[in-house]
Amino acid sequence: MIIEVDPDGDVPIYQQLRDRVVEAIATGALKEGSPLPSTRALATDFGINFHTVNKAYDLLRRQRLLRINRKSGAVVSRDASSGPAEPEFVADWTGRATTLLAEATARGLTRDDILDICRTVLATFGEESEES
Amino acid sequence: MIIEVDPDGDVPIYQQLRDRVVEAIATGALKEGSPLPSTRALATDFGINFHTVNKAYDLLRRQRLLRINRKSGAVVSRDASSGPAEPEFVADWTGRATTLLAEATARGLTRDDILDICRTVLATFGEESEES
Amino acid sequence: MIIEVDPDGDVPIYQQLRDRVVEAIATGALKEGSPLPSTRALATDFGINFHTVNKAYDLLRRQRLLRINRKSGAVVSRDASSGPAEPEFVADWTGRATTLLAEATARGLTRDDILDICRTVLATFGEESEES
Amino acid sequence: MIIEVDPDGDVPIYQQLRDRVVEAIATGALKEGSPLPSTRALATDFGINFHTVNKAYDLLRRQRLLRINRKSGAVVSRDASSGPAEPEFVADWTGRATTLLAEATARGLTRDDILDICRTVLATFGEESEES
DNA sequence: GTGGTCTAGACCACC
């Protein structure tokens, strides 16, 4: 899992970290039970403040994607095959998706363009998660 | 076009405004040429500062969705039927979509769940734009 | 002399008008003594307020490029062959040129690129003013 | 780098600031990687509001001349030796240059006068950038 | 300590 972070982007670093972890879970690079590096290790790797890594991990924990133990460090606590989504998450996610889809539509992408992109992206996920 | 804004949310007000306008364009409630309220009128309507509205309009202008005219105020300058999307926008959008789709996947939505939601949302758009 | 004005641009209309007239004088399309349309005629032609045309003419008058008579209307009062430039204009112009040249340099145009562009533009001027 | 700003001029302060920074980049006083003062520091230096500095920095950022980092503030992100200009910039710049050159021509500067001034100004740029 | 956001109110430029 090679992760890159752009400290000059408009996206906060802690969120970039969160996003990369989420993507790694989606692609199957990280699975339920996979351990993550310690906050300090990750921080020195990227040359960023370890508070920033902490914040990213905390975000993931609140989104039920990470379990954090003082002893064993951070461990992925769910992935695509851990069970169905929570209804309240689906509602929230649908709202955010609506905005994103609206933007694509307004800027000139057709319904089929959009669905094709989604399908293409989704095809890159779960390549390793075809275990029932 | 009924718009609501939550001043206490974690999303900046000016971005909420931008999002609502984008969605209105996607659904066809706003079309190319549609006038928008003046910045000060919108501001008093929502009980917010006109600078905040200004920033939202400026965002939309930079995304080529709005044209600002000193005399007549803000006018929608593109919609779903205004032509194909710019390639650089597509690239950027795909990146953002990837993160969103990854989140859904990690949280337990299946590929088909996700595509169904997208299709459903997209179906609410462009109901009025099927004129050639 | 075909003139176009973009009411939605970031450049004020009265300045666009001024710029177009200045360019017309530079290319020789307008010469010392050439009459300009009345403010009201121009205004209705472009669908703009005649005060706007007035302001453009007033600017040109203050820059010694136009003479305005209540009777005979606006007349071009100088062109490229009307004599040497005033020193204070040269100083002011040099300052503005410095900023423009600096921008080109900072953005990656080389000294030769810039001079080539200037030469090319200047070559389109005065095609009709080669009378000594 | 000594910068002066005239709060009573017809040119907006934020644009004067932008112009001075651009010129500093062109002369080589600022190079890619050079840090700029914090918005609030600059603001108090000039006795202006920090929002005004903010706007100037934002302009420079949108023109790819500045990179803004939450931690370390603003850093120059390109200079004359950072690579060739973008075509769309060249087109836009040529348009603005045309108007400026037309004004000089109309006011009595000859082609050679103008090119001499340009050469003189350009000679003051990049005195320190002839490395490689 | 950095920039970002929001508010409030003033004045000006444009049309």
Added chain:
DNA sequence: GTGGTCTAGACCACG
């Protein structure tokens, strides 16, 4: 009337 600019001060997010 419209938007644009500037000021002033408060609070928050980021690292």
